Amino acid sequence: MYHISELAQRVNLSRSTLLYYEKLRLIQGKRQTNGYRYYSDNDLQRIRLLQQLQAGGLTLKECQSCLDGKINRDMLMDRLQVLEQEIATKQHAKQLLSSMLGMNASCNWHETIERTAPLAHLEWLKQQGFNEKEALRLKWLSKNINEHEQYTSDFESIFYGIDRLGPSDDDDSLQALHALPINTGNALDVGCGKGLTTCLLAHHSGFSLTALDNDEYHLSCLKEKIKHQPINERITTSCNSMMAMPFEDQQFDVIWAEGSAYIMGVKNALKQWQQFLKPHGYVVISDLVWLTDTPSIEAYEFWQKNYPDMSSKQQRTTDIINSGYEIITSFTQSDQSWLNYLVPLKQKLNCIDDNDYKSNAVNDLRQEIHIHDQYLGQYGYQLFVLKSKR
Incomplete structure (x- = not known):
């Protein structure tokens, strides 16, 4: 037999909680002739069972039904499913x-x-x-x-030693360049890499070019390439972030961004870069898009992991128009642009010993090549030539 204070100590509950349980007839104390209430071992064990049931997510009313032998199987199954969801969330x-x-x-x-x-x-x-x-x-x-x-x-x-870090081709870039109504002024090449497109633009236009990249090594490759060429006088490099460009408002007639805007999100890039454009200036941008409404599961899952913002050509067109631009022209980059990227990369991977590389970089690149070999054509780079409406 236990006094209420002793029972409270054993089950780690307050005296008022035990009195409430007694009011609900979960336990049944007995008043002795001396006026004190006493509780039995059965009351102690009922409380401990009650605590276990509550730990399983049951309400006090549901616990009472179980203690009285009225077990509702459907209710317990519902509680089990809720508990499994909670465990998954905690995990x-x-x-x-x-x-x-x-x-x-x-x-x-x-x-x-x-x-x-x-x-x-x-x-x-x-x-x-x-x-x-x-x-x-x-x-x-x-x-x-x-x-x-x-x-x-x-x-x-x-x-190392591979010039193209993504699909590109001179003919595609020149097609976009020739679609521009202007051929002189100030142009910014965003995410220029080692400057292949920068040099191409300099050779085929009269633009004064600023080549921006956040990789000093890439810019050093560009500087080395042009240091003895006449175009050197029209190319300035800038090692800075495309998300915080150190330029004046309305500084450029053209912003060129092949395969780089995805880094900050195409819609975000179009919005932020507009301040650097002169009124009714131009943007040339490329983005990886779906060219089919029914991509294969393997390709879709791969790009969901590697480019979650990837959308259809139609959706990206809508995004561009909603961002305040009109589309002068748009076309899918050529098969040659992919060969220019994939052939040197495959040759390099065929010549290396995978055991020399401790990370997953090699496996990831081999997986990317597998996806391209199997599904290229379901997706591709779409090149857009745009004019700002502002």
């Missing part, structure tokens, strides 16, 4: 925290946050101590804080 939260702490691979987390909040994702990475160049590469390439340094090193080693 996801655990994986998220572990990823953020660098205790396990963070690829899934980076892919998820990139789909839902890409700009916040970038800012968070920068707050962790990565500079913008490192953060962008982590966001788009390694997606894993633990192996990012090794992944980047392997990636750069694979692409």
Whole structure:
């Protein structure tokens, strides 16, 4: 037999809670001749069973039914499903925290946050101590804080000596250039890389060109390439972020961005860059788009992981018009543009020993090539020549 205070101590509940349970007839105390209430072992065990049922997610009323032998199987099944969902949510939260702490691979987390909040994702990475160049590469390439340094090193080693970091072709660029109504003025090449397109524009137009990239090595390759050429006088390099460009408002007649606007999001790029355009200035931009309404599952899942903002050609056209531009012309980049990118990359991968690379960079590039070999044509780069309405 237990006094109420002793029972409360044993089950770690307050005296008032026990009195409430007694009022609900969950336990039954007995008043002795001395005026004190006493409780039996049966009351103690009922409370402990009650606590276990509550830990399973049952309400007090539902617990009372179970204690009285009135078990509702459908109700318990519903509770079980809710509990399973809660466990899955907690497990996801655990994986998220572990990823953020660098205790396990963070690829899934980076892919998820990139789909839902890409700009916040970038800012968070920068707050962790990565500079913008490192953060962008982590966001788009390694997606894993633990192996990012090794992944980047392997990636750069694979692409060393390869000029094109993505699909492009001189004929495609010239087709876009010839669609522009102007051929002189100030032009900005955003995300110029090693300057292949910059040099092409300089040779085939009268533009004064600013080549912007956040990779000093890429810009040094451009400088070395043009230092003994006449076009050197018309090309200025700028090692800066495309998201915080250090230029005056309305400085450029043309902004050229082949294969680079995806980094900050096409709609966001078109909005932010408009301030640097002269009134009714021009933008040349390319973006990877779906060319079919029924892509294969494997291709769709691959690009959902690697370019979650990828849309159809029709949707991207709508986005451009809604951003305040009219489309002068638009065309899908040629098969040759893909060959210019893929052939040198395949040759490089065929010549290397995978065992020399410790990260997933090689496997990721081989997977990308597999997707291109199987499904290229379901998607492609669409090149847009635009005129600002402002």
